[in-house]
Amino acid sequence: xNLKKLPLNNLSHNAGRTVGLAILVALLAFVAYGGSLxxxxxxxxxxxxxxxxxxxxxxxxxxxxxxxxxxxxxxxGVPGQFYMDASVLDEVxxxxxxxxxxxxxxxxxxxxxxxxxxxxxxxxxxxxxFTVQPxxxxxxxGDLGLDQVVVGCNITGAPGATIKLYGVECGIVxxxxxxxxxLDNAVFATNETVRHLINEAVERxxxxxxxxxxxxxxxxxxxxxxxxxxxxxVAGEITLRVRGAYAVATRAMTSSVAxxxxxxxxxxxxxxxxxxxxxxxxxxxxxxxxxxxxAKEFAVLRVIGASRKDLSGVVVKEAVLxxxxxxxxxxxxxxxxxxxxxxxxxxxxxxxxxTPDIGTMALFAVGAFAVAMVAGPAASAVSARRLxxxxxxxxxREE
Amino acid sequence: xxxxxLETQGACKKFFRKRRDSAQYFDAVAPTDxxxxxxxxxxxxxxxxxxxxxxxxMMAGLLEPSEGTVTLDGQNLYELDDAALSRLRNERFGVIPxxxxxxxxxSVVQNVTLPYLMYRDDDGCESRALxxxxxxxIRQLADSYPSELSGGESRRVCVARALMCAPDVLFADExxxxxxxxxxxxxxxxxxxxxxxxxxxxxxxxxxxxEEYADHVLKMDAGVIEARA
Ligand SMILES: Nc1ncnc2c1ncn2[C@@H]1O[C@H](COP(=O)(O)OP(=O)(O)OP(=O)(O)O)[C@@H](O)[C@H]1O
Ligand SMILES: [Mg+2]
Numbered sequence: 001x002n003l004k005k006l007p008l009n010n011l012s013h014n015a016g017r018t019v020g021l022a023i024l025v026a027l028l029a030f031v032a033y034g035g036s037l038x039x040x041x042x043x044x045x046x047x048x049x050x051x052x053x054x055x056x057x058x059x060x061x062x063x064x065x066x067x068x069x070x071x072x073x074x075x076x077g078v079p080g081q082f083y084m085d086a087s088v089l090d091e092v093x094x095x096x097x098x099x100x101x102x103x104x105x106x107x108x109x110x111x112x113x114x115x116x117x118x119x120x121x122x123x124x125x126x127x128x129x130f131t132v133q134p135x136x137x138x139x140x141x142g143d144l145g146l147d148q149v150v151v152g153c154n155i156t157g158a159p160g161a162t163i164k165l166y167g168v169e170c171g172i173v174x175x176x177x178x179x180x181x182x183l184d185n186a187v188f189a190t191n192e193t194v195r196h197l198i199n200e201a202v203e204r205x206x207x208x209x210x211x212x213x214x215x216x217x218x219x220x221x222x223x224x225x226x227x228x229x230x231x232x233x234v235a236g237e238i239t240l241r242v243r244g245a246y247a248v249a250t251r252a253m254t255s256s257v258a259x260x261x262x263x264x265x266x267x268x269x270x271x272x273x274x275x276x277x278x279x280x281x282x283x284x285x286x287x288x289x290x291x292x293x294x295a296k297e298f299a300v301l302r303v304i305g306a307s308r309k310d311l312s313g314v315v316v317k318e319a320v321l322x323x324x325x326x327x328x329x330x331x332x333x334x335x336x337x338x339x340x341x342x343x344x345x346x347x348x349x350x351x352x353x354x355t356p357d358i359g360t361m362a363l364f365a366v367g368a369f370a371v372a373m374v375a376g377p378a379a380s381a382v383s384a385r386r387l388x389x390x391x392x393x394x395x396x397r398e399e
Numbered sequence: 400x401x402x403x404x405l406e407t408q409g410a411c412k413k414f415f416r417k418r419r420d421s422a423q424y425f426d427a428v429a430p431t432d433x434x435x436x437x438x439x440x441x442x443x444x445x446x447x448x449x450x451x452x453x454x455x456x457m458m459a460g461l462l463e464p465s466e467g468t469v470t471l472d473g474q475n476l477y478e479l480d481d482a483a484l485s486r487l488r489n490e491r492f493g494v495i496p497x498x499x500x501x502x503x504x505x506s507v508v509q510n511v512t513l514p515y516l517m518y519r520d521d522d523g524c525e526s527r528a529l530x531x532x533x534x535x536x537i538r539q540l541a542d543s544y545p546s547e548l549s550g551g552e553s554r555r556v557c558v559a560r561a562l563m564c565a566p567d568v569l570f571a572d573e574x575x576x577x578x579x580x581x582x583x584x585x586x587x588x589x590x591x592x593x594x595x596x597x598x599x600x601x602x603x604x605x606x607x608x609x610e611e612y613a614d615h616v617l618k619m620d621a622g623v624i625e626a627r628a
Contacts, residue, residue, distance in 0.1 A: 001509040002516035013504035300500045303461065304514035304560065305489020307482045393456030396496040 007317040025326025033368035034334035045352030054131030055222035056231040062246040097229035102128035106219040123194030140174030152184040166201035283379040299395035315384035323376025409467035435599035445619030493561035501545035531559040550577035
């Protein structure tokens with residue numbers, strides 16, 4: 001036993017105190033790491049929502065219900081369907097400032113053999129589509145054939161498996177990465193496949209709630225706006241000129257989500273700050289209380305030849321060990337909580353939630369570790385100072 | 400009389416004391432000239448509160464005098480910086496403080512070897528520690544922890560700890576408190592033979608028996624060393 005080994009020995013001999021202090025540091029690390037994970041997941045979620053919506057403007061039928069349904073489908077994930085005449089597509093394409101216009105066909109089902117939850121089927125036109133195919137390409141190289149589907153990450157079934165839609169076994173060729181948006185619950189297919197599904201369903205005697213021919217009727221038109229045009233202006237133009245259609249700039253759709261995200265982020269930020277300050281204050285106090293009891297121990301060390309520097313070294317080293325222990329525990333706990341309750345958090349917050357990639361999570365972990373490793377020893381500084389200044393003669397006289 | 404080892408010149412300690420209607424400084428230890436010589440054992444006795452521990456702490460490099468100096472072989476202790484004085488305490492002084500001062504997180508033998516290992520490599524010092532414990536009659540407690548010891552056993556651990564680094568000057572503040580007569584005799588004999596081996600030894604004690612082992616007996620009263628008994 002020497003002064004170098006003494007701190008570890010002290011910690012293991014005072015397990016209760018060690019664990020208590022480590023828990024406080026763990027709380028600091030937990031809040032720092034968990035908070036930053038949640039914050040960045042929210043940021044990712046909103047970013048992903050914007051990216052996945054893809055279109056600058058979405059055109060839907062001009063009924064109040066279809067507006068609500070569109071929101072439900074894209075933001076809240078409730079399957080829905082609504083239709084307008086296919087001629088809208090050509091009219092939209094003719095509007096000034098529209099660079100690309102591509103139709104989508106929405107079909108919802110309660111009867112899919114695959115899942116207990118309702119599935120949203122989204123049919124797209126491979127020739128003009130610019131919103132779905134780019135991210136299908138990222139996970140699956142080729143084109144989608146007849147009765148082939150790409151599924152969102154929340155749909156059961158791996159690539160190579162089949163999914164039964166209206167009695168038709170459709171091959172899953174790819175599963176998309178998690179987006180944190182409601183499109184994670186959707187199934188994507190070409191309009192040709194959708195038409196086949198509808199025909200099969202009718203033949204087998206269980207037609208979908210609504211079964212309109214994708215050639216005649218469409219649900220939405222996805223619009224890419226040409227450079228130099230303002231999506232909001234183009235949307236207004238479409239609404240004005242195309243009968244029976246209502247156009248909305250996606251920026252406007254996501255801005256309401258972004259608003260609630262920033263509200264939530266603000267609350268979480270304040271909460272984090274409060275917990276942090278409290279835990280740090282308690283840590284300082286507990287370190288100091290523990291220090292008082294130890295005055296005699298340190299006086300003895302001084303009598304047998306320890307310098308003041310040695311004494312503060314012992315205190316700081318103990319704090320470093322405790323902080324390392326607590327930081328690792330807090331980071332692991334935060335990781336487990338955020339990953340395990342990912343879905344619950346998303347449901348509770350009601351906004352898109354997408355955890356960052358492993359590299360970013362590791363970076364945050366390093367950051368949280370560093371923060372805890374600074375906070376713990378800093379909290380012990382008061383106590384280190386006082387204990388190193390212990391008046392050995394005085395303390396040992398107080399028998 | 401052997402070589403002078405440790406010497407105080409006019410060393411005194413003033414403390415601040417509050418009274419009901421006034422507050423003032425008083426001399427816990429009045430200006431004192433005292434010498435400890437190699438090979439000698441000095442007993443310091445006196446009523447409780449007379450300033451014995453205060454004087455001992457000043458001489459042991461633990462408490463800076465308000466005035467005056469403490470010198471070891473001509474070196475003024477309180478002119479050294481903290482690191483140097485600490486090292487000097489470790490290498491040349493052995494202190495048996497008043498009361499129970501074994502460290503609770505260390506076993507008995509670890510308590511005894513700690514001062515040695517603080518500035519030196521482990522060169523089998525444990526066997527020397529065990530030998531000291533053997534001489535003090537507590538060899539069998541080497542692996543116990545202080546909380547398991549009786550008051551007297553704990554005192555003897557501190558005696559062994561003070562002797563571990565073979566100090567030139569040994570300070571003992573009531574080393575035989577809590578000890579039965581037989582153990583008291585063992586400890587006093589040990590201190591005596593340690594002085595005979597060439598160390599300067601200062602023993603603060605109320606123990607009558609100690610005077611038989613002393614070269615000089617000093618008596619302290621209200622901070623003043625009164626007479627040589
Ligand atoms: N830090 C201090 N502040 C104020 N007064 C002090 C301080 N330290 C000691 N004293 C006073 O100095 C006097 C001498 O104390 P000291 O501990 O040296 O006595 P002592 O002779 O060792 O007594 P005992 O035999 O009870 O151990 C006492 O009156 C004590 O109250
Ligand atoms: Mg005393």
